[in-house]
Amino acid sequence: MSITIVVGTNRDNSLSEVIAEHYQTLLQAKGSDCQIVNLQDLPADFIISALYKNSGKNPQFNLIREAVVAAEKLIFIVPEYNGSFPGVLKAFIDGMPYPKGFEDKKIALVGLSSGVQGGALALSHLNDIFSYLNAHVLGNKVKLIQIEKNMKDGKITNDLYNQLIDVQIEKFLKF
Amino acid sequence: MSITIVVGTNRDNSLSEVIAEHYQTLLQAKGSDCQIVNLQDLPADFIISALYKNSGKNPQFNLIREAVVAAEKLIFIVPEYNGSFPGVLKAFIDGMPYPKGFEDKKIALVGLSSGVQGGALALSHLNDIFSYLNAHVLGNKVKLIQIEKNMKDGKITNDLYNQLIDVQIEKFLKF
Amino acid sequence: MSITIVVGTNRDNSLSEVIAEHYQTLLQAKGSDCQIVNLQDLPADFIISALYKNSGKNPQFNLIREAVVAAEKLIFIVPEYNGSFPGVLKAFIDGMPYPKGFEDKKIALVGLSSGVQGGALALSHLNDIFSYLNAHVLGNKVKLIQIEKNMKDGKITNDLYNQLIDVQIEKFLKF
Amino acid sequence: MSITIVVGTNRDNSLSEVIAEHYQTLLQAKGSDCQIVNLQDLPADFIISALYKNSGKNPQFNLIREAVVAAEKLIFIVPEYNGSFPGVLKAFIDGMPYPKGFEDKKIALVGLSSGVQGGALALSHLNDIFSYLNAHVLGNKVKLIQIEKNMKDGKITNDLYNQLIDVQIEKFLKF
Numbered sequence: 001m002s003i004t005i006v007v008g009t010n011r012d013n014s015l016s017e018v019i020a021e022h023y024q025t026l027l028q029a030k031g032s033d034c035q036i037v038n039l040q041d042l043p044a045d046f047i048i049s050a051l052y053k054n055s056g057k058n059p060q061f062n063l064i065r066e067a068v069v070a071a072e073k074l075i076f077i078v079p080e081y082n083g084s085f086p087g088v089l090k091a092f093i094d095g096m097p098y099p100k101g102f103e104d105k106k107i108a109l110v111g112l113s114s115g116v117q118g119g120a121l122a123l124s125h126l127n128d129i130f131s132y133l134n135a136h137v138l139g140n141k142v143k144l145i146q147i148e149k150n151m152k153d154g155k156i157t158n159d160l161y162n163q164l165i166d167v168q169i170e171k172f173l174k175f
Numbered sequence: 176m177s178i179t180i181v182v183g184t185n186r187d188n189s190l191s192e193v194i195a196e197h198y199q200t201l202l203q204a205k206g207s208d209c210q211i212v213n214l215q216d217l218p219a220d221f222i223i224s225a226l227y228k229n230s231g232k233n234p235q236f237n238l239i240r241e242a243v244v245a246a247e248k249l250i251f252i253v254p255e256y257n258g259s260f261p262g263v264l265k266a267f268i269d270g271m272p273y274p275k276g277f278e279d280k281k282i283a284l285v286g287l288s289s290g291v292q293g294g295a296l297a298l299s300h301l302n303d304i305f306s307y308l309n310a311h312v313l314g315n316k317v318k319l320i321q322i323e324k325n326m327k328d329g330k331i332t333n334d335l336y337n338q339l340i341d342v343q344i345e346k347f348l349k350f
Numbered sequence: 351m352s353i354t355i356v357v358g359t360n361r362d363n364s365l366s367e368v369i370a371e372h373y374q375t376l377l378q379a380k381g382s383d384c385q386i387v388n389l390q391d392l393p394a395d396f397i398i399s400a401l402y403k404n405s406g407k408n409p410q411f412n413l414i415r416e417a418v419v420a421a422e423k424l425i426f427i428v429p430e431y432n433g434s435f436p437g438v439l440k441a442f443i444d445g446m447p448y449p450k451g452f453e454d455k456k457i458a459l460v461g462l463s464s465g466v467q468g469g470a471l472a473l474s475h476l477n478d479i480f481s482y483l484n485a486h487v488l489g490n491k492v493k494l495i496q497i498e499k500n501m502k503d504g505k506i507t508n509d510l511y512n513q514l515i516d517v518q519i520e521k522f523l524k525f
Numbered sequence: 526m527s528i529t530i531v532v533g534t535n536r537d538n539s540l541s542e543v544i545a546e547h548y549q550t551l552l553q554a555k556g557s558d559c560q561i562v563n564l565q566d567l568p569a570d571f572i573i574s575a576l577y578k579n580s581g582k583n584p585q586f587n588l589i590r591e592a593v594v595a596a597e598k599l600i601f602i603v604p605e606y607n608g609s610f611p612g613v614l615k616a617f618i619d620g621m622p623y624p625k626g627f628e629d630k631k632i633a634l635v636g637l638s639s640g641v642q643g644g645a646l647a648l649s650h651l652n653d654i655f656s657y658l659n660a661h662v663l664g665n666k667v668k669l670i671q672i673e674k675n676m677k678d679g680k681i682t683n684d685l686y687n688q689l690i691d692v693q694i695e696k697f698l699k700f
Contacts, residue, residue, distance in 0.1 A: 011577045045569040047613050052536045082623070083657025084650060087616025088572050094612045104314075104346070116495055120470045121657070124303050125609060125650045131302065132608025132646070136314040136350065139279075139306045145466055171279070175311065186402045220394040222438050227361045257448070258482025259475060262441025263397050269437045291670055295645045296482070300434060300475045307433025307471070320641055454664075454696070474653050481652065481664045486700065489629075489661040521629070525661065 001173075003027060004071035007038040008078040008089040014040075015112060015147055016077040018154050023075055023110070026169055037067045039088055050095045065096060073106045073172065078122050080113040085122040093129060102135040108172045110165075111143045118143030138175050140168045176348075178202060179246035182213040183253040183264040189215075190287060190322055191252040193329050198250055198285070201344055212242045214263055225270045240271060248281045248347065249310075253297050255288040260297040268304060277310040283347045285340075286318045293318030313350050315343045351523075353377060354421035357388040358428040358439040364390075365462060365497055366427040368504050373425055373460070376519055387417045389438055400445045415446060423456045423522065428472050430463040435472040443479060452485040458522045460515075461493045468493030488525050490518045526698075528552060529596035532563040533603040533614040539565075540637060540672055541602040543679050548600055548635070551694055562592045564613055575620045590621060598631045598697065603647050605638040610647040618654060627660040633697045635690075636668045643668030663700050665693045 005020045005027075020036050027034040043049060043060045050061035068074065078085050096102065107130050111119025120143060127137045142164050144150065150158040156165070180195045180202075195211050202209040218224060218235045225236035243249065253260050271277065282305050286294025295318060302312045317339050319325065325333040331340070355370045355377075370386050377384040393399060393410045400411035418424065428435050446452065457480050461469025470493060477487045492514050494500065500508040506515070530545045530552075545561050552559040568574060568585045575586035593599065603610050621627065632655050636644025645668060652662045667689050669675065675683040681690070 010572060042572075044573045047535060047567075047572060047616070048569045051613075081619050082615075083654045084615065087612050087614070087619045088576075089612065090607075090609065090615050091572070091612025094606050098607070116466050116468070117470055117493075118466070120467055121474060121653050124299070124306075124471060124474070125653070127302060127306065128299050128646050128650070129608045131299075131312070131314045131316055134314045137306070137312065139309045139311040141306055185397060217397075219398045222360060222392075222397060222441070223394040226438075256444050257440075258479045259440065262437050262439070262444045263401075264437070265432075265434065265440050266397070266437025269431050273432070291641050291643070292645055293641070295642055296478050296649060299646060299649070300478070303471050303475070304433045474649070474656075477652060477656065478649050481649075481662070481666055484664045486664040487656070487662065489656045489659045491656055 001032065001073065002071050003032055003034045003073045003075065004067055005034065005036045005075045005077065006068065007036065007040065008076050009086045010039045010042055010088045012040065014079065015151070016079050018151070019110060019112060019144070020077045022156065023077070026165070030169070030173065032173065035067065037064050039092055042088070042092065046095060047091050051091070055095060056097065061095060069097065069101060071105065075108045075110065075172070076126065077110045078112065078119055078126060080111060080117060080119040080122050083121055084125050099133065102130060102133040105135045106138070106172070106175050107135050108138045108168060109141045111141065112147045113145055114148060116145045118145035138168065138172050140171055142168050176207065176248065177246050178207055178209045178248045178250065179242055180209065180211045180250045180252065181243065182211065182215065183251050184261045185214045185217055185263045187215065189254065190326070191254050193326070194285060194287060194319070195252045197331065198252070198344070201340070205344070205348065207348065210242065212239050214267055217263070217267060221270060222266050226266070230270060231272065236270060244272065244276060246280065250283045250285065250347070251301065252285045253287065253294055253301060255286060255292060255294040255297050258296055259300050265304070274308065277305060277308040280310045281313070281347070281350050282310050283313045283343060284316045286316065287322045288320055289323060291320045293320040313343065313347050315346055317343050351382065351423065352421050353382055353384045353423045353425065354417055355384065355386045355425045355427065356418065357386065357390065358426050359436045360389045360392055360438045362390065364429065365501070366429050368501070369460060369462060369494070370427045372506065373427070373519070376515070380519070380523065382523065385417065387414050389442055392438070392442060396445060397441050401441070405445060406447065411445060419447065419451060421455065425458045425460065425522070426476065427460045428462065428469055428476060430461060430467060430469040430472050433471055434475050449483065452480060452483040455485045456488070456522070456525050457485050458488045458518060459491045461491065462497045463495055464498060466495045468495035488518065488522050490521055492518050526557065526598065527596050528557055528559045528598045528600065529592055530559065530561045530600045530602065531593065532561065532565065533601050534611045535564045535567055535613045537565065539604065540676070541604050543676070544635060544637060544669070545602045547681065548602070548694070551690070555694070555698065557698065560592065562589050564617055567613070567617060571620060572616050576616070580620060581622065586620060594622065594626060596630065600633045600635065601651065602635045603637065603644055603651060605636060605642060605644040605647050608646055609650050615654070624658065627655060627658040630660045631663070631697070631700050632660050633663045633693060634666045636666065637672045638670055639673060641670045643670040663693065663697050665696055667693050
């Protein structure tokens with residue numbers, strides 16, 4: 001089984017990237033084949049060169065698109081921007097093959113926020129989108145609030161967070 | 176595997192009941208063990224006698240509650256009331272055992288509406304609630320718009336609707 | 351201008367009731383005509399005696415219904431139950447006159463939670479419902495997380511909460 | 526009073542642009558000062574050159590940003606992409622000044638879809654975002670389903686749609 005973890009922002013040095021690596025380490029320790037795709041690697045002009053009439057025509061965009069299409073399962077690490085997910089993440093989804101790009105994929109969602117909302121609305125919005133595309137979202141969503149206060153040296157220091165992540169991963173592997 | 180279909184309203188003679196029977200017939204034809212629970216059978220005063228400090232204490236309410244708890248998979252037939260699901264359905268959920276009442280159940284959602292929205296928001300709201308309770312919702316949601324125009328003698332006359340239902344059931348049985 | 355504050359649950363001795371009184375005190379200090387309606391006063395069997403074919407026929411239900419219909423502005427105090435609003439609150443809305451029950455009313459939303467979500471999804475779902483009914487919801491929503499830890503003797507002890515409430519009230523009076 | 530209408534996609538020759546011009550004509554006939562901003566005019570690389578550490582630094586992006594910031598009222602014309610709004614629209618919002626970019630603005634939402642959903646979820650998601658940013662969204666949302674079938678020569682041929690738009694505009698001018 002192949003799992004792709006998507007870093008859901010194109011911001012430099014994002015905490016989402018650190019969390020993605022944390023998930024990768026945990027999954028590999030359980031023997032999963034697992035790769036990371038970082039939206040930071042999207043071409044700067046993909047909102048023109050890879051969407052609409054240009055869908056599928058940008059080779060650099062297609063590298064990431066194909067890594068997502070090829071996966072059976074996907075984990076999205078989603079920082080909260082303006083009360084929802086990053087626009088870049090949705091624009092990336094808009095450049096995927098339609099309608100089969102996400103069909104029947106199994107998806108797990110992880111939200112991060114500096115504040116206390118933990119991306120509850122961001123993950124709800126994303127769930128709506130993936131349902132629309134006939135993908136199946138794991139009920140257990142991890143919402144990591146006040147993330148800066150709960151990490152040190154690339155590790156999560158909050159025991160409850162680590163426990164929620166373990167439960168999510170365990171269920172996702174069986175999903 | 177045991178499937179419970181929930182008629183998501185307590186209104187008399189609801190179309191939701193007819194749709195529930197249609198799903199039951201289709202599921203039984205595929206060999207599934209399948210029962211219907213109708214919110215019309217809820218006690219008239221359950222918002223007092225079966226919630227909060229009285230949770231679990233109303234035997235008539237508990238009959239329905241237990242049929243839901245016992246199921247591995249649940250299908251909710253959800254009419255659109257005021258742009259969302261019926262309040263009675265959420266009040267029923269509020270009377271379920273917490274936090275384990277829906278944990279790890281597999282859920283399929285079917286929305287009905289007289290208008291053209293088909294309960295898109297109703298199903299989104301319900302999905303949020305079931306995710307919160309760590310249940311897993313099938314991506315394929317069936318939204319039956321203008322339902323009165325698309326039924327005759329208890330049968331669905333719209334071929335597209337029948338096709339969407341078949342796909343949903345097929346995927347739900349494997350989910 | 352007449353403002354009605356709705357205690358959004360029928361639970362006994364709810365914190366929502368305390369918060370409603372707090373809002374009433376603040377509004378009256380600013381000279382507003384302001385009353386509280388408590389869903390605890392709903393008849394125990396209103397899900398049968400005041401909905402659907404019985405809409406408008408239960409005198410005890412109608413007392414509350416009319417207090418809501420008569421108000422130009424409404425403030426809903428909404429505890430988080432199962433990741434959304436209380437089912438009883440939606441069932442109450444289902445018993446309102448349709449389609450004019452909430453049309454063009456101005457609405458402010460206040461969410462409470464024991465946990466850290468503060469009813470973000472509950473308020474989002476309610477906003478969807480009120481929009482569907484052509485009511486207008488103030489952008490500023492107050493979300494009071496970990497409410498038990500931030501109250502003492504019926505007063506809110508968290509300065510940030512008090513400040514958010516003051517801003518919300520000030521904007522709502524001009525809305 | 527100054528109203529800015531935002532074409533919510535960067536797709537070429539979008540129907541959203543046609544609808545935006547229709548709203549402009551109607552508003553100007555009522556004496557409103559009204560301009561259109563088209564996301565098609567966003568710089569191709571704005572997801573890098575105008576977000577995060579580069580926020581506010583791209584002059585071409587800032588032209589549009591300032592037209593939005595300067596408006597007292599905003600109308601968003603929002604096509605449905607993948608069950609929600611276009612990612613580019615959210616990325617544009619992510620490049621606005623924070624936290625004051627939308628504060629206290631009055632906003633009206635118009636959804637378009639080829640299918641029957643009319644962007645119900647797209648508009649719900651956007652409402653969540655604008656609420657988070659303390660902007661106020663008009664309850665009346667116009668959802669134009671099966672838009673291609675209901676337009677001819679740049680005009681809306683469906684009487685109900687024209688009526689809903691008239692009501693929305695009338696209420697928005699007083700909002």
